[in-house]
Amino acid sequence: GENVEQHPSTLSVQEGDSAVIKCTYSDSASNYFPWYKQELGKRPQLIIDIRSNVGEKKDQRIAVTLNKTAKHFSLHITETQPEDSAVYFCAASLMDTGRRALTFGSGTRLQVQP
């Protein structure tokens, strides 16, 4: 089955700096890579996702890049704000034909220092 590794486990940045979280996956058939944000005491929510037919996707201050050859994808948050403090999870799965369940990474606790 799919195995997703995520680094770092914790990340502390100053407000206004950028934050980068990296994930690798094992199954070359995976074609869908979402990122979820979980604030303290709340349920995870999707913040951005990317499919394997594109290399990069942006949404305001967040972006995700994908390197299919290396089986590696990353989340980039620019101009970080205190409200970005949360646990971020990457995930991978096969969607559409022969779909498989989402496998999540172990999470990154991001702390943005004001």
Added chain:
Amino acid sequence: GAGVSQSPSNKVTEKGKDVELRCDPISGHTALYWYRQSLGQGLEFLIYFQGNSAPDKSGLPSDRFSAERTGGSVSTLTIQRTQQEDSAVYLCASSSVGQGSNEKLFFGSGTQLSVL
């Protein structure tokens, strides 16, 4: 419904007892997932239901765990002979599935299970 509903929100049980956790997905969502989240840990996949297909049970940690989804809607996760290591938050999620959908998972608020 307005969102994914899980019950109970909290469950305290004694070691060795059986428990049932319930999940009501968003109406019309054909995919339903169960995940387990231990304190400060990641989201551990348990089981995945997709339409009328056979469920993916590959994440169930032991034969004490089982799940059903009746009528393609409500799902029940059953843990038999609970152990202390079963203590965690059990999250249910659902999504609409199909070509062109964004596959977004909507999570419930979870059931906090404590095994004494």
